[in-house]
Amino acid sequence: CTHYLFIVVVAVNSTLLTINAGDYIFYTDWAWTSYVVFSISQTLMLVVGATYYLTFTGVPGTATYYALIMTVYTWIAKGAWFALGYPYDFIVTPVWLPSAVLIDLAYWATKKNKHSLILFGGVLCGMSLPLFNMVNLITVADPLETAFKYPRPTLPPYMTPIEPQVGKFYNSPVALGAGAGAVLSVTFAALGCKLNTW
Numbered sequence: 001c002t003h004y005l006f007i008v009v010v011a012v013n014s015t016l017l018t019i020n021a022g023d024y025i026f027y028t029d030w031a032w033t034s035y036v037v038f039s040i041s042q043t044l045m046l047v048v049g050a051t052y053y054l055t056f057t058g059v060p061g062t063a064t065y066y067a068l069i070m071t072v073y074t075w076i077a078k079g080a081w082f083a084l085g086y087p088y089d090f091i092v093t094p095v096w097l098p099s100a101v102l103i104d105l106a107y108w109a110t111k112k113n114k115h116s117l118i119l120f121g122g123v124l125c126g127m128s129l130p131l132f133n134m135v136n137l138i139t140v141a142d143p144l145e146t147a148f149k150y151p152r153p154t155l156p157p158y159m160t161p162i163e164p165q166v167g168k169f170y171n172s173p174v175a176l177g178a179g180a181g182a183v184l185s186v187t188f189a190a191l192g193c194k195l196n197t198w
Helices: 002-021 024-030 032-057 062-083 097-109 114-139 143-149 173-197
Strands: none
Touching (some): 032 062, 032 114, 062 097, 097 114
């Protein structure tokens, strides 16, 4: 029971993170800084839950199943956000599934070697999710355009969206997110495996 409860808790928290990550106000004022931070947070939430679930069952494919749980939870939760006036195409694109497939493939290709899962699966997930997230942003409504098109009536004047200084501190948010994500994901993949030894 504790194992399944943990899976649900992590998936729900992943959903809550995603709700914030899809909040265009964050992207408006912080632009690519938010993209990097939220890409890394999504990567870590995915990899810790997916590796935990994968090593718990020992069946390749359950990491992808876990990502599907995250996706469905998010669709349900964001239905309420849609009712509040958010554009639906911006908030429901699943970006975890391809990265979860890579985790499964790493586990399957190394014949269920846990250490290879931690190293290869963690690196692949950490490097791929920021890339898929950028594809996600390219194919859906532009966050900045969305923020100005759907202004929040409850925002006080001092929180009015402003045009950010994109590229002021760094020019490649995908590379920065992928580099940091690849390093941190290995640690979180190890944590996900370690949680099965409780």
